[in-house]
Amino acid sequence: MIREQTIIDGCTDTPASVSVYDRSRRRLLITGIRAFWGLITAALGVPAAHYLLSTPKSRVADEWAGIGDAAMLPAGRPVEVVFHRNGADAWKKTEEKLTAWVTRGLDSKVLAFGPRCTHLGCAHHWDDTQRQFVCPCHNSRFSIAGDVVAGPASRPLDRYQVKLESGKVFIGKLTRSDQIL
Amino acid sequence: MKSLRNITTWLEDRTGVRSATIQFLNEYIPGSSGWRQVFGSVALFLLLVQGFTGILLALNYAPIPGDAYNSVRYILIEMTGGKLVRGLHHWGSSLLIIVIFLHITQVFLYGAYKKPRELTWISGVGLLLLALTFGLTGYLLPWDNRAYWGTIVTTQIASHAPLVGPYVLDLMGAKSGVGVLTLTRFYGLHVMVLPAAIMLLVLFHVYLVRRHGVAPTPRDHSLSKKQFYPEQVFKDTVAIFIAFTILFALAVLVHVPLSQIADQADSTYIPRPEWYFLFLFQLLKFFQGPLEVVGSVILPSCAIIALILVPFVDRGKIVYVAKRGMAFVFVGLAFGAWTALTLAAMATTPTPLVSIDYSRSTDWIRASPAELLARSGSDTQNVPEFAMRGASIYQQHHCSACHLVNGTGERIGPPLNGLSKRRSRSWIEAHFSDPAKLSPGSIMPRFKLSRQQTADLTSYLLSLEGE
Numbered sequence: 001m002i003r004e005q006t007i008i009d010g011c012t013d014t015p016a017s018v019s020v021y022d023r024s025r026r027r028l029l030i031t032g033i034r035a036f037w038g039l040i041t042a043a044l045g046v047p048a049a050h051y052l053l054s055t056p057k058s059r060v061a062d063e064w065a066g067i068g069d070a071a072m073l074p075a076g077r078p079v080e081v082v083f084h085r086n087g088a089d090a091w092k093k094t095e096e097k098l099t100a101w102v103t104r105g106l107d108s109k110v111l112a113f114g115p116r117c118t119h120l121g122c123a124h125h126w127d128d129t130q131r132q133f134v135c136p137c138h139n140s141r142f143s144i145a146g147d148v149v150a151g152p153a154s155r156p157l158d159r160y161q162v163k164l165e166s167g168k169v170f171i172g173k174l175t176r177s178d179q180i181l
Numbered sequence: 182m183k184s185l186r187n188i189t190t191w192l193e194d195r196t197g198v199r200s201a202t203i204q205f206l207n208e209y210i211p212g213s214s215g216w217r218q219v220f221g222s223v224a225l226f227l228l229l230v231q232g233f234t235g236i237l238l239a240l241n242y243a244p245i246p247g248d249a250y251n252s253v254r255y256i257l258i259e260m261t262g263g264k265l266v267r268g269l270h271h272w273g274s275s276l277l278i279i280v281i282f283l284h285i286t287q288v289f290l291y292g293a294y295k296k297p298r299e300l301t302w303i304s305g306v307g308l309l310l311l312a313l314t315f316g317l318t319g320y321l322l323p324w325d326n327r328a329y330w331g332t333i334v335t336t337q338i339a340s341h342a343p344l345v346g347p348y349v350l351d352l353m354g355a356k357s358g359v360g361v362l363t364l365t366r367f368y369g370l371h372v373m374v375l376p377a378a379i380m381l382l383v384l385f386h387v388y389l390v391r392r393h394g395v396a397p398t399p400r401d402h403s404l405s406k407k408q409f410y411p412e413q414v415f416k417d418t419v420a421i422f423i424a425f426t427i428l429f430a431l432a433v434l435v436h437v438p439l440s441q442i443a444d445q446a447d448s449t450y451i452p453r454p455e456w457y458f459l460f461l462f463q464l465l466k467f468f469q470g471p472l473e474v475v476g477s478v479i480l481p482s483c484a485i486i487a488l489i490l491v492p493f494v495d496r497g498k499i500v501y502v503a504k505r506g507m508a509f510v511f512v513g514l515a516f517g518a519w520t521a522l523t524l525a526a527m528a529t530t531p532t533p534l535v536s537i538d539y540s541r542s543t544d545w546i547r548a549s550p551a552e553l554l555a556r557s558g559s560d561t562q563n564v565p566e567f568a569m570r571g572a573s574i575y576q577q578h579h580c581s582a583c584h585l586v587n588g589t590g591e592r593i594g595p596p597l598n599g600l601s602k603r604r605s606r607s608w609i610e611a612h613f614s615d616p617a618k619l620s621p622g623s624i625m626p627r628f629k630l631s632r633q634q635t636a637d638l639t640s641y642l643l644s645l646e647g648e
Contacts, residue, residue: 029411029412029414029415030411032415033411033414036418036421036422037418039422040421040422040425043425043429044233047262047265047266048233048237048262050262051237051260051262051263051265051266052237052240054260054261054262056260056261057258090241090252091248091252091255091259092248092251
């Protein structure tokens with residue numbers, strides 16, 4: 001049990017004859033060793049943690065993709081729109097191919113829904129006879145405004161940010177509906 | 182505290198890790214040991230820092246031409262602390278080589294390689310060669326002009342080796358030039374083969390040091406032995422801390438440049454190897470034609486063999502370092518020759534016409550001549566031939582690093598739109614060859630352009646409209 005502490009205080013195998021002076025010098029050296037290694041560890045560890053955990057500065061801000069004139073969209077009936085957008089995947093510039101279900105309401109407000117059911121991610125589609133978005137997997141149903149009408153889905157359809165500029169529709173980032181409001 | 186002790190006791194009972202640590206630290210070393218023995222520990226520490234920073238870099242790096250460069254730029258520009266991590270890795274390699282040489286010099290001067298420590302010495306020579314190979318393979322990884330052209334020279338030298346040359350070239354994936362295969366193989370060597378090899382060899386080296394103990398001096402006959410911990414560990418730690426402080430200061434203060442992305446067509450780039458290979462580079466200048474192989478392969482091989490043979494040639498008893506005059510002469514000669522060759526090589530290294538740092542975030546790098554012209558509103562289909570050529574020369578010489586054209590570039594020098602209202606054609610043409618003569622105090626470098634290039638570039642500049 002005496003050896004237990006040996007490494008911790010560094011008094012390893014200290015002969016009985018060691019003087020008080022030697023003992024305090026020894027303690028000083030050990031404190032010095034720990035302090036220097038502590039500094040080195042911190043100087044390497046802190047930047048490494050920042051490097052690994054910080055979000056990289058992004059080169060590409062929210063980019064908007066134009067999908068055409070708002071007037072071209074049929075009023076009150078969602079249509080599937082495929083569009084391309086430049087994105088950035090770390091150092092690679094990517095061209096993403098995206099799908100949106102775009103609706104122009106009777107009040108001319110344009111909504112764009114993500115193509116995936118919020119239950120398990122299957123691709124849903126607009127059923128014009130039932131006037132609902134229907135998911136083929138577990139029969140989740142959403143209203144024209146994206147709200148859950150029936151089925152296992154727990155939250156409304158995801159929505160793209162949409163902006164109108166001189167009559168043209170631009171689609172931005174896809175966000176969860178409960179985070180827009 | 183109690184539970185911690187329980188855990189350590191549990192671990193000790195099952196692994197013996199604590200008693201092993203105690204045994205390791207309490208190793209008896211000669212009473213004469215001291216500051217001169219710190220270099221081995223410092224080298225091992227720097228090697229571990231290289232491993233640590235190397236892993237951090239590898240997590241954000243792609244060993245594919247183009248992507249390699251872009252991912253390095255991504256690390257430098259977009260990752261937090263990326264410049265620091267690359268700085269530590271870059272300067273760490275130089276520092277490691279220096280410390281290994283200090284270590285070798287110390288061991289050589291004290292004759293610490295003598296029987297029974299011959300294999301410790303030889304494995305040390307192996308470690309030096311591995312460290313140099315690390316430097317050589319790592320040099321290519323950023324895939325910039327410096328990396329690309331430097332490696333072209335390296336692979337050419339290797340291909341001249343007698344008998345094995347073509348095979349080595351094949352192994353390096355450089356048979357038809359430095360390309361995808363070369364980069365992937367250098368990367369594989371750098372991050373898999375060499376680390377595994379150097380770890381095994383370090384283990385062997387340290388094991389041998391432990392087995393034979395630290396080499397004593399004649400003085401130790403009358404000195405009692407002492408324990409490794411804490412006296413010598415403290416000295417090692419202080420030396421490690423000093424080395425680390427130097428490394429950290431270099432990484433923070435001295436910027437590691439990234440040059441232009443590797444460009445096979447860039448005939449203006451003059452490659453230079455890393456500083457510790459400069460002496461070899463210079464040596465090649467003395468051996469030309471069929472004799473080249475003497476400088477590139479035979480002499481370096483002889484030097485390595487001589488280094489390996491040292492403990493078999495010098496077999497006397499260990500004597501006082503002050504009595505080892507021949508050893509000092511050898512070290513002096515080797516260092517003198519190395520310095521002379523390195524300085525000669527540095528003297529002939531031209532300072533680049535323009536040195537631009539591509540690790541800065543600017544979009545002018547992407548601006549092609551066509552884009553430059555397009556931004557001025559001109560239709561690129563109908564651009565006159567001279568303007569296209571002129572814009573291309575403008576692009577090649579990175580003029581936009583200092584000048585602004587059509588909203589692209591920097592404002593270090595004067596913006597160039599509307600130059601025709603301010604300067605004459607002859608003034609501009611004369612200005613390229615000696616800017617300071619016409620505009621005293623100008624920091625613009627001299628540009629060696631052909632007559633045709635000068636004319637095209639000037640025509641292009643004069644065509645730029647605006648104020």
